[in-house]
Amino acid sequence: MSRRLLFISLALLLLSGLSAAQNLDPAQILKPLADSWPTYSGDYSAKRYSALKLIDQSNVKNLTLAWTLRLNGGPGNFGGVQTITGGEGPGEYAGGTNIKGSILEVDGILYVSAPDNAWAVDARDGRVIWHYFWRTRGGTHIGNRGLGMWRDRLYMETPDNYLVCLDAKTGKELWHVEISDFDLQYFSTMAPIVVGDHVLVGTGNDLDEPGFLQSFDPMTGKRQWIWYAVPMKEGDPGLETWKNLDAARHGGGQMWVPGAYDPETRLYIAGTGNPSPAYTSAGRGEGDNLYTCAIVAINVDTGKMAWYYQTSPHDTHDWDSSQTPILVDGEFNGRMRKMALHASRNGYYFTLDRLTGERLVTSKYSPTANWAKEGLNKQGQPVRDPAKDFHVGGSLVSPNNTGVTNWPPPSYSPDTGLFYVPRYDSYAMYYLTETDPRGAMGLGGKEEVNVASLGSHLAAIDYKTGKTVWSHQYPSTGGGNLSGILTTAGRLLFAGDNAGNLIAFDPSNGKILWHSRIGQVSNAPQTYMLDGHQYILAAAGDTLFAFTLY
Amino acid sequence: MRILTALFLLQLITLQANAQGQGGRGGGGPITQGYPQRPPADPAVVERGRMLYSTNCAFCHGADARGGEGASNLLRSEVVLNDKNGELIVDVLRNGVATMPKFEFTNAQVSDIAGFIHSFRVGGYDISRQRPVTIVVGDAKAGEAYFKMKCASCHSAAGDLKGFAARINDPRVMQQTWLLPGARGARPSKPIPTRVTVTLASGQKFEGQLVRIDDFLVTLASPDDTQRTVRRDASTKVEVRDPMQPHKDLLSVYADRDIHNVTAYLETLK
Numbered sequence: 001m002s003r004r005l006l007f008i009s010l011a012l013l014l015l016s017g018l019s020a021a022q023n024l025d026p027a028q029i030l031k032p033l034a035d036s037w038p039t040y041s042g043d044y045s046a047k048r049y050s051a052l053k054l055i056d057q058s059n060v061k062n063l064t065l066a067w068t069l070r071l072n073g074g075p076g077n078f079g080g081v082q083t084i085t086g087g088e089g090p091g092e093y094a095g096g097t098n099i100k101g102s103i104l105e106v107d108g109i110l111y112v113s114a115p116d117n118a119w120a121v122d123a124r125d126g127r128v129i130w131h132y133f134w135r136t137r138g139g140t141h142i143g144n145r146g147l148g149m150w151r152d153r154l155y156m157e158t159p160d161n162y163l164v165c166l167d168a169k170t171g172k173e174l175w176h177v178e179i180s181d182f183d184l185q186y187f188s189t190m191a192p193i194v195v196g197d198h199v200l201v202g203t204g205n206d207l208d209e210p211g212f213l214q215s216f217d218p219m220t221g222k223r224q225w226i227w228y229a230v231p232m233k234e235g236d237p238g239l240e241t242w243k244n245l246d247a248a249r250h251g252g253g254q255m256w257v258p259g260a261y262d263p264e265t266r267l268y269i270a271g272t273g274n275p276s277p278a279y280t281s282a283g284r285g286e287g288d289n290l291y292t293c294a295i296v297a298i299n300v301d302t303g304k305m306a307w308y309y310q311t312s313p314h315d316t317h318d319w320d321s322s323q324t325p326i327l328v329d330g331e332f333n334g335r336m337r338k339m340a341l342h343a344s345r346n347g348y349y350f351t352l353d354r355l356t357g358e359r360l361v362t363s364k365y366s367p368t369a370n371w372a373k374e375g376l377n378k379q380g381q382p383v384r385d386p387a388k389d390f391h392v393g394g395s396l397v398s399p400n401n402t403g404v405t406n407w408p409p410p411s412y413s414p415d416t417g418l419f420y421v422p423r424y425d426s427y428a429m430y431y432l433t434e435t436d437p438r439g440a441m442g443l444g445g446k447e448e449v450n451v452a453s454l455g456s457h458l459a460a461i462d463y464k465t466g467k468t469v470w471s472h473q474y475p476s477t478g479g480g481n482l483s484g485i486l487t488t489a490g491r492l493l494f495a496g497d498n499a500g501n502l503i504a505f506d507p508s509n510g511k512i513l514w515h516s517r518i519g520q521v522s523n524a525p526q527t528y529m530l531d532g533h534q535y536i537l538a539a540a541g542d543t544l545f546a547f548t549l550y
Numbered sequence: 551m552r553i554l555t556a557l558f559l560l561q562l563i564t565l566q567a568n569a570q571g572q573g574g575r576g577g578g579g580p581i582t583q584g585y586p587q588r589p590p591a592d593p594a595v596v597e598r599g600r601m602l603y604s605t606n607c608a609f610c611h612g613a614d615a616r617g618g619e620g621a622s623n624l625l626r627s628e629v630v631l632n633d634k635n636g637e638l639i640v641d642v643l644r645n646g647v648a649t650m651p652k653f654e655f656t657n658a659q660v661s662d663i664a665g666f667i668h669s670f671r672v673g674g675y676d677i678s679r680q681r682p683v684t685i686v687v688g689d690a691k692a693g694e695a696y697f698k699m700k701c702a703s704c705h706s707a708a709g710d711l712k713g714f715a716a717r718i719n720d721p722r723v724m725q726q727t728w729l730l731p732g733a734r735g736a737r738p739s740k741p742i743p744t745r746v747t748v749t750l751a752s753g754q755k756f757e758g759q760l761v762r763i764d765d766f767l768v769t770l771a772s773p774d775d776t777q778r779t780v781r782r783d784a785s786t787k788v789e790v791r792d793p794m795q796p797h798k799d800l801l802s803v804y805a806d807r808d809i810h811n812v813t814a815y816l817e818t819l820k
Contacts, residue, residue: 138584184632206673208623393687393806443674443675450733474764476764477741497765501764
């Protein structure tokens with residue numbers, strides 16, 4: 001009897017130990033980024049600044065490869081583990097695996113994703129623990145920005161618009177729910193953001209359908225609320241900025257990149273996508289097309305918008321404002337302010353007050369951007385020059401469609417007070433190819449032909465002035481394709497260039513301290529700490545690389 | 551219906567490798583869709599549907615169902631996109647909606663109308679229907695004057711550009727080519743070689759065509775095509791001469807009108 005009791009208590013002890021090992025209390029995400037990486041941006045502020053400093057300016061030159069792992073998505077068993085298969089469709093994506101999002105690190109396990117695929121990987125040696133594969137119905141397979149985690153569960157969006165809930169320990173599916181309509185040609189790539197008992201998900205669409213953010217119950221997958229980025233019925237605010245209700249309801253504003261979260265105000269602060277049709281905009285009317293191309297603050301409990309600031313009124317180039325804003329508390333004009341910093345795809349940088357949405361700074365951080373008229377309007381917004389939309393004979397526009405920056409996340413270091421962003425200066429000719437005055441749907445109606453790259457840069461911006469304090473131009477002969485950015489308390493900045501190097505910079509001046517040519521870095525470098533060792537983790541296409549000091 | 555859709559999807563699914571909407575690159579390359587187009591309907595159904603649509607719907611919704619003054623574009627409508635064979639459209643037709651009156655169609659007629667509306671291709675990469683005849687819209691004379699002012703120090707109509715427009719038939723390709731020779735969409739689409747000189751600490755010098763460069767290494771090819779990669783450090787001097795720099799410098803100078811005029815002028819060099 002006593003032996004049996006001992007066995008039971010031992011078993012219980014073991015079980016509790018195990019569950020603790022793969023269990024993320026949502027309160028943990030409230031802590032500033034340090035040992036683990038429990039959410040898309042590492043923490044809710046989206047600074048991508050880690051308090052870890054074992055690796056620093058003095059020893060980074062000794063950074064060594066700890067392990068590497070090549071991932072191969074699809075239905076076949078992988079890495080000696082049996083693949084768990086789910087999904088509603090018949091299909092397998094024909095393209096290769098490309099990791100273009102964040103990787104979670106919780107209790108020594110990495111959770112990695114690519115479209116239709118999720119893996120658990122041992123963070124110490126790069127061994128695959130389980131692999132989950134989703135059979136797709138289709139949809140645009142452009143990327144997957146990562147997983148969300150709540151207690152012992154993981155959440156993944158699929159290109160064919162499901163939110164899939166997995167058991168973090170085994171990779172087995174617990175449930176999946178449809179989050180947007182496949183027949184309306186939505187596709188879903190965002191990393192779900194867990195805030196308390198909310199799982200926030202956004203989707204994408206290129207066919208004139210409305211953008212929205214939804215919140216789901218992490219236990220059941222039941223929807224808690226939906227917030228539309230465009231007016232959906234008569235009387236909705238912002239409707240006056242559209243030609244009519246039908247135009248607004250087809251006005252886009254997709255929320256496909258994760259935002260930041262301010263626990264104090266319970267506001268989720270994120271960017272909305274471009275209005276649609278993206279280029280031929282006559283059908284949208286002359287107005288600003290709210291709330292597309294804006295930074296919006298949504299209450300996570302109610303799904304109601306507290307404030308907005310539009311960074312591209314009436315955009316006509318598919319330059320969304322989805323780029324993750326960074327929440328910073330700091331001095332501005334002699335007093336402490338709570339701010340949100342945002343570098344937009346359109347080439348303009350903004351400092352906002354995150355309690356009210358008040359604009360504090362606007363600057364043009366791409367010297368070549370030429371789509372707006374000289375100066376700013378009273379609200380501090382760039383003013384679109386309609387002559388630079390497109391032309392039958394071509395209009396020479398900077399930037400090209402990729403934008404000055406895109407989804408690869410920026411970073412902010414409190415050590416330097418600087419905001420870091422990958423910047424790409426470029427020109428393209430935009431030809432109007434649809435002369436029907438009603439225009440085209442979606443991304444149609446124009447053809448964009450690239451002309452020139454004027455350089456890819458790492459730019460450091462002072463949030464107080466919007467001015468670029470320093471920038472490093474990568475000397476590569478190639479164009480864009482820059483990675484996201486990580487800064488650390490070791491006074492280091494990690495970023496990928498456009499020639500396949502992972503580089504460590506001095507964030508105060510852009511001096512290069514270390515590099516390794518691992519291939520085109522396809523996400524943003526990350527860091528975590530295990531057993532007293534700090535690791536630097538980056539993905540290049542289908543391969544993960546973990547570096548450490550020995 | 552779901553199985554049918556699935557089977558169809560299996561055949562048609564060519565997933566987009568590089569969509570523009572979310573951060574892809576623009577400018578060329580075939581665009582394939584991750585969304586199945588509907589299987590082609592019986593032409594007789596489409597034709598019957600077209601007749602019914604023309605007499606009853608086209609006045610407001612346009613002959614191509616893309617909407618008109620006062621009535622919406624049907625192709626992107628939620629009801630139409632979710633509808634398979636008229637089962638959703640029927641309610642709108644029978645009951646009317648907002649300013650749209652009721653219609654008394656039989657089930658077969660509704661199905662025919664649905665067949666017609668569903669016969670249009672629908673996608674985010676909407677194919678242009680009314681394309682302009684030409685991209686040449688400028689004034690050749692003004693273009694000649696601009697050419698003399700900005701281009702004639704390096705180029706001449708009787709010299710290197712003799713017969714330029716005859717060599718490149720497509721005016722758009724020609725325009726992209728003079729804006730930046732060697733760029734994507736231009737001809738030749740191979741970059742014009744950039745020259746590089748590398749001087750080592752020892753004073754040893756290498757000169758050649760730039761193959762690849764980053765902050766750490768530089769690779770150059772000598773005239774016999776042998777490649778040499780040199781490690782860059784503080785004592786290594788690297789001088790890159792981009793022959794396209796004058797073209798790049800002009801990009802912030804041109805007004806679109808200048809570009810159109812120069813193209814109109816160069817079009818006369820046949």
